[in-house]
Amino acid sequence: MREHDDETPKARAATGGDPHAEQREADRLVQWLGEHGELPDPSDAANAPFYDWWSRELRAREGSAARAESERLADEFAARMVARTSSGAKRNALATVVGAPAGRPSESGGSMRSSIEAAERARSAVVLDHAVAAGAGRDLWDEPAERWVELPAGVPDGRYVVLTVAGDSMHPMLHAGDSVLVRVGPEVVRQSIVVARRPDDGYVVKRVGAVTARDVELTSLNPAYPPVRIPRDERLVVGTVVLRWCGHESAR
């Protein structure tokens, strides 16, 4: 704002030169401008912290009656949204066994590749324990398989492996340290959870997003991680996650 000449004598006379009255006038003016002026553009990143603050502040300023009404409407809203997304919720549900998988020594020596068929006949899954983990770039199928886990009741027969989850990209569905039962196979179905190999970057567990003739989109549940794409190559897909073992509190 430009520097300006002094207040007019008439204006000063109206407040009697009383600094408190002038303060009150300035307050009224600021309030009026806030009420009637243009809102700060919320799409401008410079205003984003203000909107964060304002959102919290407006919520805190709600009176008891308004808060009670908000709570009631929020209950209705949440119930409506869950009903609308029930199919989605079912899709997101993953069978859970509380605790860690109980392993036993492998009944077949050699690598996972050679052990997996023997495990299938014994209704078991081959465990790849992180203690025997390969480094980046090594092939999962060449890893030694020293432990098996009996398939939990209800899991159809088939070829399975058990892997340990690291990282938080699939939070809150999967936590670091969870074990997942993966049905081995190259199928990729939209919205399913798969274990796949990213060329030059090791194995990941992700939800399948868009599938095109050329590539497969892999998305994370944790929004901090952007989607990634891998070539649509059967050799890059280990299989589909069908169950998790979880010792996390939320699984109990």
Place this chain on the structure above:
Amino acid sequence: MEREGDVGSKIGGHGEQEAPPALERRGAAAPDDQRSADRALVARLRVHDEAAYREFFLRHRPLLLELARRGRVRPELRDEIAGDFLERISMKLARPTSVVPDHLAAYVAAAFTRHLIDRARARRSRSAALREAMTARDSGEWVVSSLSSEDALRASVGAGGRDDGELPAALRALLGFVESETSEEERRLLWWLAERVPQRQIAEWTGVSHGAARLRVMRLRAKLRQRILTYVAGQPPDERAAVLRVLGRAATEAEASSGRVTAGRESDA
């Protein structure tokens, strides 16, 4: 975070080389805990957690109602409009492929503001069609009904673009004057003051000390008042009265001005 690429049997998110995208924007980073809370909330929406939908609603409803009020949406429509919008935006955010905004509240506010603008535009368009139908030859009630939603019918008897009417011309001119006399940063500061943002918070957002922020606020308020009083002095009496009422001078100069105007008009007659 562990690197999944380091261990073939440990699987999970991306490795460190694919850390979450850079979030910093020019001078506008939210506190990390706010950002983390936003991201956690979106993550819970994505697994359709009922408590997350509830929290999302509680967190944003007051903001949307206030934006609707500022947008002069009729009071009886605000909750319905805000509720419908929160359904749409939460569904959008719950999609795993949606981009997660850096600042959830600002994102929701921006989308809602656009929604209100679109709504106002649609209402104006429907109102124009309605007026056209009502004045056209051979138009009957059936024409009006076929063109009008309940909302448009209500709008046709109310004010034009906004539900609650417009400001008087003198006050619109005052807003224009303030806009021409202030910088964007000053208007932002005025907005913060109007919303009673603590000066410590202003200091943090503007990157200055508390004392400097306080001084800046004081100077801006004084200058603004002076500018407006000078502006008022050059206005016709009736407009001067309207502006002075903003300052709370209705009982003194404003009334005197109104009296002079009335007397003047009577004598003209």
